[in-house]
Amino acid sequence: MIDFQYTRASDVADAIRQISADPAAKFIAGGTNLIDLMKEDVERPARLIDISRLPLRSVEATPDGGLRIGALVANSDLAYHPLIAQRYPLLGSAILAGASAQLRNMASTGGNLLQRTRCCYFYDVATPCNKRQPGSGCSAIAGLNRMHAILGASEACIATHPSDMCVALAALDATVHVAGSAGTRAMAFADFHRLPENTPQRDTNLQPDEIITAVELPARGFAANYSYLKIRDRLSYAFALVSVAAGLELEGDTIKQARLALGGVAHKPWRDPTVEAALRGQTADRATFARAADVMLRDAKAFEHNAFKVDLARRAIVRTLTQAAAGTPQSQSNKKIA
Ligand SMILES: Cc1cc2nc3c(=O)[nH]c(=O)nc-3n(C[C@H](O)[C@H](O)[C@H](O)COP(=O)(O)OP(=O)(O)OC[C@H]3O[C@@H](n4cnc5c(N)ncnc54)[C@H](O)[C@@H]3O)c2cc1C
Ligand code: SF4
Secondary structure, eight states, X not given: OOOOEEEEOSSHHHHHHXXXXXXXXXXXXXXXXXXXXXXXXXXXXXXXXXXXXXXXXXXXEOTTSOEEEETTOBXXXXXXXXXXXXXXXXXXXXXXXXXXXXXXXXXXXXXXXXXXXXXHHHHOTTSOBTTTSTTSOBSSTTSOOTTSOSSSOOSSOOOOOOOSXXXXXXXXXXXXXXXXXXXXXXXXXXXXXXOOTTOTTOOBSOOTTOEEEEEEEOSOOOOSSEEEEEEOSSSSSOOOSEEEEEEEEEETTEEEEEEEEEEXXXXXXXXXXXXXXXXXXXXXXXXXXXXXXXXXXXXXXXXXXXXXXXXXXXXHHHHHHHHHHHTOOOSOOSSOOO
């Protein structure tokens, strides 16, 4: 039995006050990841600060044509929101590829960004894991590493980030808004999650006294030509082996703008602006997409059990870009089935 205290935050300022006063405390939103980690003895917060009643549940159009999503908007509410369906179907598609309907009803936008890796050794407290216990070693490098990273890994950790939603947010160039005792700030999505390097215990650049208040999307939503493809062991209730989020803007057959992000392959959603730049001005065909996949995966490094991921990722990139170009997203749609 883990002994912990429970308090509620009355507003964002109170949440910051409470977390600043107690470094052993944790925020709880939907609880779908944190409670599991507590049950497995991976997380042992001395206090849970419940933020689930804070007024961070709105989805609002911004004056510059973008969208501001409150940190407590449930994943299901977001996926089915009319503005998401209309302007950012890539995001809705990615969210609906994750978890289950019940989980998506509970899971929050902020919590989704901060969910922790699904590396089995991270969950098994009987095994060494640098992310759980810095300096103890990484059991996955010479162990069962079928689900693990092929890009951006380090000698300290080869875990992957498990989110689907974050892959679409990376491709859409989102911004994360946070508030802390030093005030508010905005972080580009690419700067929010970290690569493991020699500090795998830190998943993100969020400071311990900061709360995520919102995620903002810019106006460009790639609503006409997008696709999210998730390859996994089972059709539902499974994390991605490889996932791809793609958005294109086309003029005839020519690519005017391109976005590409990968999930399931690295410690953070993997996006490479040089690949996107190289796609601009090219003909939207298989040869172009295959070249883009090769560049995207040029630094891929496999481990004993996950070499298949490199070829899988290459094929998934080509297929996703092909579907996006054809305007046939194929993956789960965020249109409700009548
Ligand atoms: C069986 C199962 C299958 C799943 N499958 C998938 C899947 O296929 N794809 C996928 O993407 N996800 C999947 N998930 C993960 C799920 O999406 C996350 O658990 C969920 O998004 C977390 O949100 P939450 O609000 O419940 O977070 P919580 O569990 O409440 O919190 C998670 C972490 O975020 C912190 N936190 C929460 N909100 C804030 C905030 N606003 N500011 C600062 N810190 C905050 C908490 O302190 C905690 O550390 C699955 C989960 C389960 C249990
Ligand atoms: S891959 Fe990372 S999370 Fe998994 S055992 Fe190694 S250090 Fe821990």
